[in-house]
Amino acid sequence: MLACCLAQASTAIAQTAPGDSGAIPVQTIAQPPPPNPATNVKAEDAPNDGGGSVRVTWTASPDDGAGRKNVASYNILRAVSSPTGAGAIDTVGSATAGNTEFTDGHTKDGVPYIYIVEALSSVPSPEGAPVMVAVRSEPTGVAYSKGQWFHMRRLNALIMVIIVCGAILYFIQQASSGKELFIRKIAGLDAVDEAVGRATEMGRKIFYIPGTQDMDEVQTLAGITILGRVAKVAAEYEASLEVPVSRSLVMVTCREVVKEAYLNAGRPEAYNDSMVYYLTDDQFGYAAGIDGLVMRDKPSTLFFMGAFYAESLILAETGNSIGAIQIAGTAMPAQLPFFVAACDYTLIGEELFAASAYLSKEPKLLGSLKGQDLGKAIILLAILVGIVMTSFGAISMGTSDLDKLGNYNIGQWFEVQ
Amino acid sequence: MRREIPTAIAFFVGIICIIQFFIPHRPFGTLVDVFSDWFGIVAAFAIWLGALNLLKVSLERSFSKKKTHDRWYGLVVAASFFLIFIIGMFMSGGDQFQVPGSRFDYLYVNIYTPLSSTMFALLAFFVASASYRAFRARSWEATLLLIAAFFVMLGRAPIGDQLTGFMPEGYRLSEVANWIMTYPQVAGQRAIMIGIALGVASASLRLILGLERSYLGGE
Incomplete structure (x- = not known):
């Protein structure tokens, strides 16, 4: 029932006044041709946050920067899903043409949401004044927001913190036991x-x-x-x-x-x-x-x-x-x-x-300096390893262009050709 | 207890700040904002301590028996203090004192801003005198600095490329300047930044663990 309602909404082509992007469709028009809708729209909990946000991604409309080149922006619409059907559709934000991601930072954790991406195009009306034409995508599946208990993208920082702090504490202990530093x-x-x-x-x-x-x-x-x-x-x-x-x-x-x-x-x-x-x-x-x-x-x-x-x-x-x-x-x-x-x-x-x-x-304080030095040695080693790997990358790729090497996925370097 | 309680607070807040960096889930993710708000509140109240201290020191200098220039400067500070306070509090429309056109705004725009800009402008002259001293070739490091600065400054001005226009691409002064700024300069700066980051980590750990307590007085 819900999918049926939203699918109907998604196929509607709306003509609205500029700036009234979230309004309900009022008139179906035949000319000029509207842009193709965004496809592959997905909504999922935004990763590595404390909750309260959902990330919406989509594949850009074929007319965004190509084809008819008439996509001006995207509106992101949201509805609360319930067993009896979707609630009211609200506009929760917009993205300029070329963007394929939006984070809705105003969600309630645990509430099921459904999203639609609306491609907007400004076209001249028969009277000559520009009007906004909107084409909606297929609705996403149900998405919930929730808080995470660990920031996965900071795992490398955690490892480094543990190593450096461990080294500092070790040398503090060494210094406390009377070792000359x-x-x-x-x-x-x-x-x-x-x-x-x-x-x-x-x-x-x-x-x-x-x-x-x-x-x-x-x-x-x-x-x-x-x-x-x-x-x-x-x-x-x-x-x-x-x-x-x-x-x-x-x-x-x-x-x-x-x-x-x-x-x-x-x-x-x-x-x-x-x-x-x-x-x-x-x-x-x-x-x-x-x-x-x-x-x-x-x-x-x-x-x-x-x-x-x-x-x-x-x-x-x-x-x-x-x-x-x-x-x-x-x-x-x-x-x-x-x-x-x-x-x-x-x-x-x-x-x-x-x-x-x-x-x-003070021995304890001096110990912390030694731990700090060990941290520096580790970073120095990592830099040297990076230099060696980049150099091998340059040799195997036959280029010394650091920009190209910087963008090169190191994973590809280990792949068997 | 004079040292134990602040040390315990530093430990608790420090640990929470580390935890929240890795655990975004509530309540950890929001606690740092709460601590930051508390600091702001304490600092706002503490402004009175500073303001009253400034007034006290200035008035003491003004009415000191020593006949120095300081007494006149003290008088100017105290008079300015009262002037801006009275006009801001009572003659600028209450909480609308920052609205353009108010008497407070007039003083701010016409006295404070030009004075502040004047001090900032002095920097240009100080940069010139400091550069002159730094670039004197007294040692090989200073000579190296002088050569690098020569290439960078010429390379950043249009005359640099005019002088070296006959050189092949990649060897003109603007490109040499860019190379110096992109590689040796960035490498040096990153080395300092890595040292600073580790220094901050080490100092923070000492503060959190209570090994470093001299900021509480003594030791």
Whole structure:
């Protein structure tokens, strides 16, 4: 009964006003010829989601980009299936010509739906004004949406996470049991004591800039971790430290860290809340504020540790212009060249995250660095394997065109010709 | 308990964030959005902490006995703070303060935006001075950088192809520049990105497991 109703609907050719694509057929016309309908329409639960969506696929109408070339777009119609027949047909979305897939993201899990794809064509009417002609496909079978318990396309990520985290945990355990671990020298972190000592000798301030992002950014956390070490050394050397920040939560956290560092250094009386202060959340307002402070106070040392965007060079060049010793660290690849050009030392990417382990020499933290290195070795090996396979692919295919090789299905390479 | 409770919260939230990446099913798939909303709410309330701190520091500088330039800057900040606050809250039509034509919008468009653009524009001059320093051939790395930059900059300008128009296809400056940007540059950048990704994973694991607690103060 249901299939019969929808089949009747699917053969209807509708003439509707432009923009009224979901309306019910009102007039059957003979001329000009309508486009052929989309075929092979299928509906299935959208994979790898939390439910609430159905994916509709179809084979494009023969007139979509070919034949009469008159398919302008597709409407996707949906009806709820029930034992007594289909419910009302609603338009749930549209796709431009050339597309063969649509995801209906507004379904209820467990409800049976049926879909129809309607090919639309704009044709002139006998009166001359353009009208939309719609041709419906055969209806799909019943489809339900449901949530998945595992994102299959992330299986490779899960395997990599298990390997890397396993390696990190293994080396942490090794380090805890007293095994000596070698960590290469990081010049930027070795220079912290020297930079703080210089400020003390010159009787000038140290400015510590923990980036422009909030506490939900892991680079900010890494920057604050290094702040603890810098503050402790500054307290021991009796240097003057200032931490202008651009986020309220960062201000509160930095205060706790600096306070604790001064306490650990045995100089709690030297700490006061005004050492850490808020300037503004605004990116360039913050840069202007720091630049003003730098030009007026002429600090001897500047630390830039955290996430930075376009303000990185504005800050670092201003510091450079007053001859301050500058140590920067960020994991923003686009800003690294600016810091390298303008600062004395730069912690590049991963070195920023390694800083806490490097500075504290805590075995457990050092162990995590070794695990990280193993992860790098695995990726390096995978890259080498990829290079070898691509090279063999190039030889066997007789082309060095990487674009062609990139599109080449590696599965085909192993097929017996 | 001052450290244990935040560490437990970090562990719980961190584990949930990892799980939801692999399990899209409810409730895991939606929990991260909930946590993100909570963070937004906490951060919104915390703005007051920052704003009041800014006002306090500025007023302290303004009325400080030290006769420095800072006192005038402090005064300007405090006056601007009150001006934008009063106009935004009481003289711009209540919750319609952002509507074009309101007094708040007038200040935003005519004062804030030009000031912000001016700071951004300074970047052009800083890029020039930083490039000059970076490209001085003091070491072989800097010389390499200088040569690469020479080819890329010339290759990206029309004059590059005019100068090398006689060369066979594939060897003209624009093509050399594209090759440098597509292969050596991308390879270097990807190496840094891989290091960063592993660094983030390692740092996150340390935070989730509570091995790294210095952000809570001390240790």
